[in-house]
Amino acid sequence: MADELTRNSGRTAISRKKISTPLRYILGINPMLRKVFHQGPGHPDNPDRDKLQELSYATVIEYDPEHGPTNREVLRKGNCDQAVSLYVLNVLPPKTRRKALLDIFYTLKPGGIAYIAVRSASDIEKNKGSWEEYEDGYMVSRGKFKNFQKGFTRESLKEELVKEFTSIEVFDEGGFIIAVAKRKGGK
Numbered sequence: 001m002a003d004e005l006t007r008n009s010g011r012t013a014i015s016r017k018k019i020s021t022p023l024r025y026i027l028g029i030n031p032m033l034r035k036v037f038h039q040g041p042g043h044p045d046n047p048d049r050d051k052l053q054e055l056s057y058a059t060v061i062e063y064d065p066e067h068g069p070t071n072r073e074v075l076r077k078g079n080c081d082q083a084v085s086l087y088v089l090n091v092l093p094p095k096t097r098r099k100a101l102l103d104i105f106y107t108l109k110p111g112g113i114a115y116i117a118v119r120s121a122s123d124i125e126k127n128k129g130s131w132e133e134y135e136d137g138y139m140v141s142r143g144k145f146k147n148f149q150k151g152f153t154r155e156s157l158k159e160e161l162v163k164e165f166t167s168i169e170v171f172d173e174g175g176f177i178i179a180v181a182k183r184k185g186g187k
Contacts, residue, residue, distance in 0.1 A: 019047045022086050022117035022176055027051075029180065030082070030113070035059045037080040037107040039100065040088035042067055048086060063103070076106035083107060083114040087176075089160070090118040090150045093135050097150075097160070105164040110185035114165060115178065116157070123175040124151025152177045 027033075033055060041049040041062045052060045061074045083104045089097050104114050124138070128149075131138035137150030152160075154170040157177050161168050165181035 019051045023048045026115045033058045034081040037083040038062045039085040040064050075103050080107050081112050086117045093148050108183040112183045114181045117176050117178045118152045120177050121151035121153050
């Protein structure tokens with residue numbers, strides 16, 4: 001079941017016309033993103049993807065197993081200054097989520113900064129309806145496929161990050177939780 005949920009995680013990507021609130025938040029913190037790993041950018045017409053690409057001072061490396069690019073060779077090179085992961089970790093069951101976190105860690109330079117946004121536990125609770133509990137989240141049926149959703153609190157997101165990251169700041173913005181964390185091993 002976990003493999004099916006992982007395969008279907010990319011189907012949770014929504015289409016939007018404007019950049020996401022978490023990306024606006026990140027650009028408010030650090031408008032000078034440099035070499036960026038964009039994890040799970042979603043649909044090719046995603047405004048977040050377009051915004052990161054249009055920043056003339058940014059080089060963006062993307063990886064998304066559902067929507068492309070799918071070349072895992074870009075991962076784990078330790079050459080990115082920042083990583084942006086928006087609404088990725090909350091659609092992955094624990095083992096796959098751990099692997100995705102390690103992809104962020106090893107793609108960053110030591111001391112690189114990760115910006116990670118996830119759905120909040122309160123947002124999941126008010127929207128879950130008749131979802132079935134599964135591992136540390138919920139299994140959601142959408143048409144003929146099932147996917148996974150986990151809501152995070154500030155504490156639970158920080159707990160996921162402490163093994164690989166330091167200087168972790170976590171903000172609860174209502175519908176989403178965002179963490180800004182430094183990869184361990186840097187100055």
